[in-house]
Amino acid sequence: MRLYNIIDSKILKERLLNEDFTRKTVSFYRYFIINNPQHFRDLLYQDWSELNCFGRIYVAREGINAQMSVPEHNFNMFLETLRKYPIFDQIPIKFAIEDDGKSFYKLTIKVRPKLVADGLDDNAFDVTNVGNHLNAAEFHELVESGEHVVVDMRNHYESEIGHFKGAICPEADTFREEISMVTDMLAGQKDRKILLYCTGGIRCEKASAYLKHHGFSDVNQLHGGILEYARQIKQLNLESNFVGKNFVFDERLGESVNGEIIAHCHQCGKLCDTHVNCANDSCHILFIQCPECAKKYDGCCSDTCSTIKNAPEEEKVILKNSQNRKFGNSRLYCKSFLLAKKTNFATSENYSGENVTA
Numbered sequence: 001m002r003l004y005n006i007i008d009s010k011i012l013k014e015r016l017l018n019e020d021f022t023r024k025t026v027s028f029y030r031y032f033i034i035n036n037p038q039h040f041r042d043l044l045y046q047d048w049s050e051l052n053c054f055g056r057i058y059v060a061r062e063g064i065n066a067q068m069s070v071p072e073h074n075f076n077m078f079l080e081t082l083r084k085y086p087i088f089d090q091i092p093i094k095f096a097i098e099d100d101g102k103s104f105y106k107l108t109i110k111v112r113p114k115l116v117a118d119g120l121d122d123n124a125f126d127v128t129n130v131g132n133h134l135n136a137a138e139f140h141e142l143v144e145s146g147e148h149v150v151v152d153m154r155n156h157y158e159s160e161i162g163h164f165k166g167a168i169c170p171e172a173d174t175f176r177e178e179i180s181m182v183t184d185m186l187a188g189q190k191d192r193k194i195l196l197y198c199t200g201g202i203r204c205e206k207a208s209a210y211l212k213h214h215g216f217s218d219v220n221q222l223h224g225g226i227l228e229y230a231r232q233i234k235q236l237n238l239e240s241n242f243v244g245k246n247f248v249f250d251e252r253l254g255e256s257v258n259g260e261i262i263a264h265c266h267q268c269g270k271l272c273d274t275h276v277n278c279a280n281d282s283c284h285i286l287f288i289q290c291p292e293c294a295k296k297y298d299g300c301c302s303d304t305c306s307t308i309k310n311a312p313e314e315e316k317v318i319l320k321n322s323q324n325r326k327f328g329n330s331r332l333y334c335k336s337f338l339l340a341k342k343t344n345f346a347t348s349e350n351y352s353g354e355n356v357t358a
């Protein structure tokens, strides 16, 4: 059997829309030594493609990180496949809260050198000496007290649309940048209680070990991350201390936790928390755009990009080369975001992609 997908994504997306059954969106991860990640990857691909599972899964020597959608009628059989491998023993599975089952349209399992591209030297500190795991209710209460240091361990484009009340949300583009910023920012507070959180908990595993190595004495982390928190507070009937939307890396790009919108359109400044990728394929930056601006800029981040998008093929190349900005550099997002903030969400005349240098 084939161990990868060869069908065109347009056809796959259409197929997904026409499915007459429901899917459950789940996620799980674990740090666990896998001796032959490629072989393990192939076994999983076989098991899960037979059950018509979709998703994005990373397998590394250090473990697995999976976001998946599983047909409801195959869910028990899916759990059955998990029982075959010791790595999944008692693994907590998180269910998405806003779930239309359309989050993935194919199955992708990739072997990576590391689970999270964190840029950290794992030999420099003990990665297994992690912080104290707090469940949702415990974390909820400690955040509510307002007495402790709450730190968002995600990138700024994630915390921009949603975060815990009173949390420190560093303006970092990458995890590596984030963790050194946090270590510096909190240098004078090594004895305070630190409460870390991220999307699904996986980044905090590394971050907490790193902070402990750097002398922080009371490091705690939200077990299962925001995904699990959102699910638990619903069950416990607690009022969310997380405001806004939880950014997720699938087709949805985010699910609302408490229904509040806390971010702004990067082009007009209006309240909005919808992430889009610029429709100019050679740009593709991730940014926040309201429906009106989407119309005005034809789904693009700037006039420049909409000009390029709508130009005939042969002119596109010339246009691209005449722009002295680098396309496809995700750092542009950071700059554009800062620019929008600095000008206090000024009009689109003040804000345009051309002012941005990579």
Ligand SMILES: [Zn+2]
Binding pocket: 265, 266, 267, 268, 269, 270, 289, 290, 291, 292, 293, 294
């Ligand atoms: Zn707008």
Ligand SMILES: [Zn+2]
Binding pocket: 278, 279, 280, 283, 284, 285, 300, 301, 302, 305, 353
């Ligand atoms: Zn663009």
